[in-house]
Amino acid sequence: MFYTEAYAAAPNPGNGPQQAPGxxxxxxxxxxxxxxxxxxxxxPQSKKQKETRRMLDELKKGDKVVTAGGILGLVTDVKGxxxxxxxxxxxxxxxxxxxxxxxxxxxxxxxxxGETEKK
Numbered sequence: 001m002f003y004t005e006a007y008a009a010a011p012n013p014g015n016g017p018q019q020a021p022g023x024x025x026x027x028x029x030x031x032x033x034x035x036x037x038x039x040x041x042x043x044p045q046s047k048k049q050k051e052t053r054r055m056l057d058e059l060k061k062g063d064k065v066v067t068a069g070g071i072l073g074l075v076t077d078v079k080g081x082x083x084x085x086x087x088x089x090x091x092x093x094x095x096x097x098x099x100x101x102x103x104x105x106x107x108x109x110x111x112x113x114g115e116t117e118k119k
Contacts, residue, residue, distance in 0.1 A: 056097045059083060064104035067095060072104070 059065070063075045065085065073085030076092060083095050 055103055056100060059097065059100065059103065066101050066104060067099050068101045069099070 059075060059078055061075055061078065064072070065075060065083075066072055067085070071085070071087055071093070073087040073093070075083055076086045077084035081097050083097055083100065084092050085095060086092050
């Protein structure tokens, strides 16, 4: 009787060692999560930064711009990191390039005129 109980409790040599769940199961999930974060958060932000940097580098005299504070103006001078905007007749303001939010395109100008007509 004791012999049969000991035989039943012995491990089966045909199955091999049992592996406990560990880091190997979590690793693919962690890689997938990093890929998702990269493609939905990091990559779009870096694309936007490159586009903004390109836009600021291409600023030239005569461009219409909108500042981060919402001031519309015409670029009259670009000296390094400082831009001079004409915001009204005989009124010019100096801004840093980083204060420029966007360059006004024909489409954006049309939208801005539509907003002022509604008021």
